[in-house]
Amino acid sequence: MVGEVFRGFVRGIVLYAHFAAMNWRRITVSPVDFIIGFTAVFIQECLGLTTIVFVMRQLPSVRGWTFWEIVLIYGFFTTARSLWHVFMINGMDLSAYIRLGRLDRFLTRPLDPLFQIYADGWDEDGWGELILGAALLFTAAINLQVNWWVRAPLLIINLVAGALVYAAIILAASSLSFWTVENDALMSLLGTLGTLGQYPLTIYGRSLQWVLSTLVPFAFVGFWPAQAFLPRTASALSYLTPLVAIALFYAAIRMFKAGLSCYQGTGT
Amino acid sequence: MGEAVVVNNLRKVYRVRKLVGKWPADLLSFRWTEVPALQQVSFSMNSGEAVAYVGPNGAGKSTTIKILAGVLRPTEGSVRVFGHDPFRYRIHNSHNIGVVFGQRTQLWWELPVIDSYRMIAKIYGVPRSDLDKRLEMAVDLLELEKLLHRPARTLSLGEKMRAELGSVLLHGPRLLLLDEPTLGVDLSGKRRIRQFLAHLKKIGVTVFLATHDLGDIESTCDRLIMVHQGRIVLDGMVSELLASFGHDIEVRFADDRVEGRSLSDALGLEVSGANGRFVIHGKGTEPPVSVVERLFSLGKVVDISVKAPDLEFVIGSIYDRLSGGQSSCGHTSG
Amino acid sequence: MRTYVGVIALSFRDYQAYRTNMLLRVVTGLIGVMLQAVVWSAIYARRSVLGGFTMTEAVTYVIVSQALMRATVVRSGLELTKKFRSGEITKDLCLPVDLQAYLGAKDLGRSLSASLFVSVPMFLISWVAFRITVPASAGTWCVFLLAWLLGVVLQLLLGFLAGVAGIYTQYGWGTDKLKDAIVLFFSGAIVPLDFFPPGLERLARALPFQSAYYLPLSIYVGKTSLPQALPVLGLQAFWCITLLLLSRVAWTIARRRLSLFGG
Numbered sequence: 001m002v003g004e005v006f007r008g009f010v011r012g013i014v015l016y017a018h019f020a021a022m023n024w025r026r027i028t029v030s031p032v033d034f035i036i037g038f039t040a041v042f043i044q045e046c047l048g049l050t051t052i053v054f055v056m057r058q059l060p061s062v063r064g065w066t067f068w069e070i071v072l073i074y075g076f077f078t079t080a081r082s083l084w085h086v087f088m089i090n091g092m093d094l095s096a097y098i099r100l101g102r103l104d105r106f107l108t109r110p111l112d113p114l115f116q117i118y119a120d121g122w123d124e125d126g127w128g129e130l131i132l133g134a135a136l137l138f139t140a141a142i143n144l145q146v147n148w149w150v151r152a153p154l155l156i157i158n159l160v161a162g163a164l165v166y167a168a169i170i171l172a173a174s175s176l177s178f179w180t181v182e183n184d185a186l187m188s189l190l191g192t193l194g195t196l197g198q199y200p201l202t203i204y205g206r207s208l209q210w211v212l213s214t215l216v217p218f219a220f221v222g223f224w225p226a227q228a229f230l231p232r233t234a235s236a237l238s239y240l241t242p243l244v245a246i247a248l249f250y251a252a253i254r255m256f257k258a259g260l261s262c263y264q265g266t267g268t
Numbered sequence: 269m270g271e272a273v274v275v276n277n278l279r280k281v282y283r284v285r286k287l288v289g290k291w292p293a294d295l296l297s298f299r300w301t302e303v304p305a306l307q308q309v310s311f312s313m314n315s316g317e318a319v320a321y322v323g324p325n326g327a328g329k330s331t332t333i334k335i336l337a338g339v340l341r342p343t344e345g346s347v348r349v350f351g352h353d354p355f356r357y358r359i360h361n362s363h364n365i366g367v368v369f370g371q372r373t374q375l376w377w378e379l380p381v382i383d384s385y386r387m388i389a390k391i392y393g394v395p396r397s398d399l400d401k402r403l404e405m406a407v408d409l410l411e412l413e414k415l416l417h418r419p420a421r422t423l424s425l426g427e428k429m430r431a432e433l434g435s436v437l438l439h440g441p442r443l444l445l446l447d448e449p450t451l452g453v454d455l456s457g458k459r460r461i462r463q464f465l466a467h468l469k470k471i472g473v474t475v476f477l478a479t480h481d482l483g484d485i486e487s488t489c490d491r492l493i494m495v496h497q498g499r500i501v502l503d504g505m506v507s508e509l510l511a512s513f514g515h516d517i518e519v520r521f522a523d524d525r526v527e528g529r530s531l532s533d534a535l536g537l538e539v540s541g542a543n544g545r546f547v548i549h550g551k552g553t554e555p556p557v558s559v560v561e562r563l564f565s566l567g568k569v570v571d572i573s574v575k576a577p578d579l580e581f582v583i584g585s586i587y588d589r590l591s592g593g594q595s596s597c598g599h600t601s602g
Numbered sequence: 603m604r605t606y607v608g609v610i611a612l613s614f615r616d617y618q619a620y621r622t623n624m625l626l627r628v629v630t631g632l633i634g635v636m637l638q639a640v641v642w643s644a645i646y647a648r649r650s651v652l653g654g655f656t657m658t659e660a661v662t663y664v665i666v667s668q669a670l671m672r673a674t675v676v677r678s679g680l681e682l683t684k685k686f687r688s689g690e691i692t693k694d695l696c697l698p699v700d701l702q703a704y705l706g707a708k709d710l711g712r713s714l715s716a717s718l719f720v721s722v723p724m725f726l727i728s729w730v731a732f733r734i735t736v737p738a739s740a741g742t743w744c745v746f747l748l749a750w751l752l753g754v755v756l757q758l759l760l761g762f763l764a765g766v767a768g769i770y771t772q773y774g775w776g777t778d779k780l781k782d783a784i785v786l787f788f789s790g791a792i793v794p795l796d797f798f799p800p801g802l803e804r805l806a807r808a809l810p811f812q813s814a815y816y817l818p819l820s821i822y823v824g825k826t827s828l829p830q831a832l833p834v835l836g837l838q839a840f841w842c843i844t845l846l847l848l849s850r851v852a853w854t855i856a857r858r859r860l861s862l863f864g865g
Binding site: 011015018019022025026029030100101102104105107108109110111261264265266267 | 281282283284334337338339340341343355358359362363365367369372374376378379383387390391392393419
Binding site: 046 | 634652653777779780786787791
């Protein structure tokens with residue numbers, strides 16, 4: 001039994017590597033697309049930064065947060081979301097997978113459909129976001145004198161956890177497409193709501209802080225996990241993020257499964 | 269020879285949300301209505317059989333294919349593909365079947381076809397030696413050698429379909445489920461696809477072919493199942509179906525005073541025409557030779573020709589009758 | 603002319619066909635508004651003037667900007683590249699309409715619809731919830747609306763140009779997105795140009811994009827007085843004409859390419 005699970009796990013990783021190779025080849029086939037998409041997303045991400053870099057830079061602190069602390073949180077959020085953007089963004093397009101019959105195709109293959117959706121393609125546009133986020137994180141850490149070498153493993157774990165939280169929120173909402181056909185507007189709403197997570201949570205009112213930590217927990221993408229790297233005020237939540245991420249992603253998968261079962265049973 | 273597919277009393281119902289009232293109240297107050305897609309569908313297929321599955325748009329063809337593929341769960345009834353429930357044992361079933369969904373492709377759009385083939389083989393865990401063998405067969409039968417190294421997006425519709433057909437047999441399926449594989453494909457493409465299907469049948473692959481194209485049926489299938497509004501209305505051998513419709517006999521008598529009515533009375537068949545030239549509409553119950561013999565006894569025949577019914581006419585007239593049309597020809601078995 | 607009015611009316615209705623989506627757009631817009639309001643009040647927490655803007659001015663600027671961002675819906679560039687790719691364009695070129703004007707009319711209808719049913723509700727709710735200021739004089743309103751309209755025209759022209767560029771890059775989506783990002787960045791849609799570092803500010807003021815947000819919004823918040831507004835409108839008109847000529851030239855060249863490659 002354990003052996004079988006292990007074999008399945010290894011096979012999953014090997015297959016993912018093959019899918020990844022296909023996706024990589026796909027990018028190199030059209031380098032112009034890559035450069036345009038990269039630049040577009042890079043500039044778009046810089047947009048959100050303008051308020052911080054052009055305005056907050058001049059101030060000693062904003063609601064108790066120094067400029068570099070704000071940049072670190074922003075950079076952490078951006079990096080975590082970019083990991084989702086590059087590797088897991090397909091979870092957002094469930095309605096298209098259903099509409100175009102691609103989900104039906106995945107269901108005829110000897111693999112888990114959700115695995116296939118995530119492996120189906122990377123969004124290379126997200127690399128622009130990833131590089132910007134990493135640069136911000138790096139610069140902020142230098143200025144805050146974070147000891148990277150000790151904390152690198154925790155950084156990677158927390159970043160992956162943040163990405164997983166983002167993926168979970170999107171997948172859960174996207175699974176609604178099994179019941180209603182169109183939900184592009186909802187996805188755009190969530191994208192905007194997500195940007196609230198880029199800033200230190202305490203600038204918002206109490207109720208909004210709660211909403212962002214529980215109902216739509218974008219605070220676990222950036223704010224809480226990033227705190228583990230701030231010289232002060234690390235709360236327990238910073239270290240609990242990986243557990244939160246696993247729980248949320250598991251719940252999102254249950255939701256996807258429920259939606260899939262409904263789709264297979266009664267259609268949409 | 270075992271049974272490849274057994275479908276028993278299959279029913280499939282879709283639930284559709286019916287909006288009630290005005291916006292925005294309709295967001296919350298809606299009713300579910302059930303739309304039956306398939307009802308009381310029963311049929312079975314032997315291994316190695318090629319069955320055509322025909323019916324007008326929306327008759328339930330795609331739904332049947334998706335159920336056999338394990339994509340959708342039947343509402344009621346039992347379905348067995350090589351002895352297993354395809355929905356419950358979806359992964360097991362997937363190794364046995366190859367599915368083509370109409371004009372959709374599973375090939376990677378930007379990459380050469382061969383790359384997609386290798387990836388698909390990995391998904392199914394096909395050993396290298398088997399892959400090479402099957403690839404060779406596909407290239408041979410579908411004339412793919414020129415397509416293999418081109419990106420899928422540069423292929424024409426017919427080329428894409430040929431490449432797609434090649435992709436679904438790499439894992440050596442025992443049952444092919446095809447949903448309109450020749451739709452929009454040009455004549456030479458259709459010819460290649462039909463040759464390919466005929467060959468698969470010869471090597472023992474079971475073929476379930478949902479199609480509108482009667483040429484596909486004539487070249488590939490022995491048996492025909494017709495669905496209409498989710499029910500099977502006809503299930504029989506193509507040759508028997510054709511025979512049941514009877515032949516048309518065109519005849520010219522030397523004496524142009526022979527009357528249509530007396531001819532009709534004498535033969536007990538429907539007759540049209542006048543002035544010594546007639547068309548006799550035969551029935552499937554009497555072989556055309558015997559009608560011809562009787563004609564010779566009725567007067568001096570100058571010219572005679574026998575026309576076999578074609579499938580297009582036969583199916584067309586069944587469709588007409590199903591939708592309440594006027595066609596009055598023959599009877600059908602089933 | 604009548605044709606284009608018909609096109610505007612049709613796409614006006616088409617855009618609001620899914621009222622649930624419209625509602626979600628308003629909510630999405632309001633989330634953006636809330637974020638801006640929170641961030642800017644945090645910035646002004648312990649100071650009254652920054653970069654020449656008072657808190658009320660700055661908050662009004664960024665919130666009205668959010669509403670304006672939801673008001674313009676430019677899809678003509680994407681439509682153009684899509685038509686080019688599918689070959690549908692050969693059919694369209696046989697129609698007795700000017701393709702640029704036709705696509706522009708469609709966008710105008712959408713934008714009108716979005717203005718009325720997304721931006722105006724956003725504006726009204728923000729007015730109540732965040733106490734933004736409203737121009738007192740009717741003259742300011744008129745000049746602001748005129749400046750905004752010129753900004754919309756400019757965005758339509760840019761959208762079409764991006765579409766033509768998309769024909770060459772063969773990546774319509776990316777090209778359009780790149781255009782969006784550049785326009786939003788240099789137009790002062792997120793942060794007034796006054797806050798930009800001097801070099802970037804000079805660059806932004808030399809580019810046409812400020813027409814889309816910064817120029818109309820400075821009229822709205824009163825940074826540009828009425829007498830000063832005339833040269834501003836002139837500048838906007840200048841850029842519109844220049845881009846119109848540019849887009850005609852680009853389109854002519856692209857069409858030649860079309861006839862060479864047959865679509």
